[in-house]
Every structure is written in C-alpha cells, then in structure tokens.
Amino acid sequence: MSTDADRIKRLVEFKKKLEDKIENLNTELKDSQAMLETLDTLLLEKSFKRPQISEEPTRSPTPTTETTSETQPTQENEELDNITPLQASTGELLAHIHVTESTLRAVLAEDKNFNYNTPPFTHFLIERILLKMQERDNELARNGQLPPDKILCYTIIREGDTIREIDIKNTDPERTKELKSSIRWTLEKMYEKMKTQT
Numbered sequence: 001m002s003t004d005a006d007r008i009k010r011l012v013e014f015k016k017k018l019e020d021k022i023e024n025l026n027t028e029l030k031d032s033q034a035m036l037e038t039l040d041t042l043l044l045e046k047s048f049k050r051p052q053i054s055e056e057p058t059r060s061p062t063p064t065t066e067t068t069s070e071t072q073p074t075q076e077n078e079e080l081d082n083i084t085p086l087q088a089s090t091g092e093l094l095a096h097i098h099v100t101e102s103t104l105r106a107v108l109a110e111d112k113n114f115n116y117n118t119p120p121f122t123h124f125l126i127e128r129i130l131l132k133m134q135e136r137d138n139e140l141a142r143n144g145q146l147p148p149d150k151i152l153c154y155t156i157i158r159e160g161d162t163i164r165e166i167d168i169k170n171t172d173p174e175r176t177k178e179l180k181s182s183i184r185w186t187l188e189k190m191y192e193k194m195k196t197q198t
Contacts, residue, residue, distance in 0.1 A: 086184050094187040097180055104176055106166040106183050114163045116156070118190045121163070125186040130154050130168070133175065 086095040086106070094112070098105040108114050116122070133152045140146035150170050157165040168179060 104168045
C-alpha cells in the first residue's frame with residue numbers, strides 16, 4: 001500500500017516539475033517574442049530602407065473631388081485614383097494602394113487574412129506612424145498653422161479581426177511615400193508571422 005502511495009507521490013512531484021518547466025518555457029518564449037518585436041522596431045528606425053515600389057505620379061491631372069466616408073469610392077474617384085500593387089520582397093501581392101491628391105486607400109489582398117492583432121500592425125503602423133502624424137497635425141491646428149479639417153484622419157475597415165482596408169485622408173505626396181513604405185513593411189512582417197503559424 002505504501003509502495004502505491006510512494007509511486008503516486010513521485011508521479012505528482014514529476015507532474016509538478018513538468019508544469020513548472022512548461023510555465024518557464026512559455027515565459028521565456030513570450031519574453032523572446034517581445035524582444036524580437038522591439039529589435040524589429042529599433043532596426044526599422046535605424047536602417048529603414050524604402051521598398052522598391054513602382055512609383056506612379058501621386059497627383060491627378062485634374063482636381064480631385066471631395067472624398068466621402070463611404071467604404072467604396074465613387075466611380076469618379078476611381079478614375080482619379082493612381083493604383084499601385086504593393087508586393088512583398090518575394091513578389092507576393094499584399095495590397096493595392098489607391099492614391100488621390102489628398103487620400104491614400106490600401107485595399108488588402110483578398111486571399112490573405114491580415115489579423116488586426118498581429119504585430120506590428122497596432123504597435124508600429126497605428127501608434128508610431130498614423131497617430132504620430134495625427135498628433136503633429138493637431139499641434140499645427142492648435143497653433144493656427146493648419147485648418148482643423150486638414151488634420152490627417154484614418155479608418156481601419158475590418159470584418160471581425162480581419163483587416164480589409166486602410167483609408168487615410170489629408171495626406172500629401174511626402175506623407176504618401178512614407179505611408180506606402182510603412183504599410184508595405186508592416187504587411188510583409190504580418191505575412192511572415194502568418195506563414196509561420198500555418
């Protein structure tokens with residue numbers, strides 16, 4: 001009887017050791033992932049290379065119409081759009097970028113389910129790029145250097161957690177170039193993570 005009790009005790013102790021080991025490994029994995037994301041961000045800040053995008057003129061030959069808040073642009077806006085495919089370094093299509101004089105609209109590839117929660121979408125593209133641009137515009141508006149209706153604003157169109165479009169208003173050619181590069185880098189990093197999870 002005591003032999004069974006000893007065996008059970010040893011098994012319980014062994015189970016506890018395994019649980020502790022798994023917990024430690026999970027903690028180490030989370031720490032490593034956080035460090036990797038931080039390194040990605042630091043590397044981007046220190047050596048951000050502009051991706052090779054076939055640049056089309058971002059300005060239309062005729063004045064653009066006022067952009068609407070509708071998800072789909074009007075036919076007139078479609079005609080004024082300059083559309084550029086956004087590709088990963090492997091040639092994989094990530095999105096199509098629609099550009100008018102003051103707007104940028106990224107329509108993500110339908111065959112890829114880019115999840116809103118996948119890094120570095122929120123931490124980098126939203127917080128470090130879009131919100132920073134918006135903060136600069138807010139400061140300029142407070143100082144009377146920019147009309148309030150010209151402050152950059154953006155909309156993330158989703159189906160559940162899947163991102164379908166990124167609509168940005170009140171851009172300019174310089175910001176459009178930066179936004180294209182940032183969106184491409186973000187989507188490529190997200191796509192790499194998606195591939196490792198499948």
